Amino acid sequence: MKVMSYMAQWRGIAKEAMDRTAIAVKFLCCLHITDAYFCSPTHIYGPSMLPTFNMVGDIVLAEHVSQRLGKVRHGDLVVVRSPSDPKKSITKRIMGMEGDTVTYFDPMLGDATRVAVVPKGHVWIQGDNIFASRDSRHFGPVPYGLIQGKVFFRVWPLDCIGVPGQ
Amino acid sequence: MEPKCMEVCRWFTYIWHNVHLEQMGSSSFLWNFTKKFVTFGLITVTVSDRYVTVVRVRGGSMSPTLNPKTSSSGNFSDDYVLVEKFCIDKYKFSHGDVVVFSSPLNHKERHIKRIVALPGEWFGSRQNYDVLKVPEGHCWVEGDNAASSMDSKSFGPIPLGLIRGRVTHVVWPPHRIGAIQSPPREELSSL
Numbered sequence: 001m002k003v004m005s006y007m008a009q010w011r012g013i014a015k016e017a018m019d020r021t022a023i024a025v026k027f028l029c030c031l032h033i034t035d036a037y038f039c040s041p042t043h044i045y046g047p048s049m050l051p052t053f054n055m056v057g058d059i060v061l062a063e064h065v066s067q068r069l070g071k072v073r074h075g076d077l078v079v080v081r082s083p084s085d086p087k088k089s090i091t092k093r094i095m096g097m098e099g100d101t102v103t104y105f106d107p108m109l110g111d112a113t114r115v116a117v118v119p120k121g122h123v124w125i126q127g128d129n130i131f132a133s134r135d136s137r138h139f140g141p142v143p144y145g146l147i148q149g150k151v152f153f154r155v156w157p158l159d160c161i162g163v164p165g166q
Numbered sequence: 167m168e169p170k171c172m173e174v175c176r177w178f179t180y181i182w183h184n185v186h187l188e189q190m191g192s193s194s195f196l197w198n199f200t201k202k203f204v205t206f207g208l209i210t211v212t213v214s215d216r217y218v219t220v221v222r223v224r225g226g227s228m229s230p231t232l233n234p235k236t237s238s239s240g241n242f243s244d245d246y247v248l249v250e251k252f253c254i255d256k257y258k259f260s261h262g263d264v265v266v267f268s269s270p271l272n273h274k275e276r277h278i279k280r281i282v283a284l285p286g287e288w289f290g291s292r293q294n295y296d297v298l299k300v301p302e303g304h305c306w307v308e309g310d311n312a313a314s315s316m317d318s319k320s321f322g323p324i325p326l327g328l329i330r331g332r333v334t335h336v337v338w339p340p341h342r343i344g345a346i347q348s349p350p351r352e353e354l355s356s357l
Binding site: 022025026028029030032033036070081082083084085086087119120121122139142143144145146147 | 205208209211212215216256257267268269270271272273274301302303304324325326327328329
């Protein structure tokens, strides 16, 4: 008799545990889908995007819909997986799409301006602060497949909330 | 006047409530089914993005490892392989890994090839007797079927960030189920 009541209790507890676990799993799946397909926050720091983003750190929202549909354009701020270290993500601005001829100037290599043609399937990215930025001027055009998302909104610091300029 | 209005209101509310409950009862089966379908879809998409997925192999650039062309089997059965995504966390690959990556020429296409040189290595290609160094963060990929394969010989080393997963096993057709073999070192043309 006691065994039966213990079994019934245990079954009740197990069912409740399963229900709670199912809710947690569904929540985590929704989080993953939102993060990977719609919108995710990113922390940007470093001097390469002054004056658009400051050195100490900005938190921005990046959306992943435009790059999947191929709608990323010239002048967009994008989060890109770094071609020299795949574990890091970098944020730069697109200065040339495939087929464009890009004229660029690298202060560290003298005053000459150089010209490059962006091959098919690649984009040319540059930081807004050309004096302190490692970008396509150093590692060449990057494949479109490395683009992770497009920055559309800044949430921190609080006095600069809004769409990042230019 | 007042009590009559109240009575009419109460009567309407009673009717609406009953009709609503009846509708709920008959469509609850559809609602349950939709809920289960959406849950199943969410879990499948999450697992397939983060952990493991099954992918169809097209083309013969990886024969004889994948899609071997034999006249007896016919050309209508492509291989299906198991792709694991745990490697994307640390990006640590080894020689001979077969990987799925987004093509550097067209981000919508995915290719499957084998890694023959890792970042920082000096690599000698048999074709043009050239020796080049694979840059940091990039790798050199080649198909097993050297005769017809669009790989690093045409588009150069690819950034590791383009890799979307590693192929571990063949799961279809049944007579070829098994793990992917990594060829012995001498066959890879790296120095």
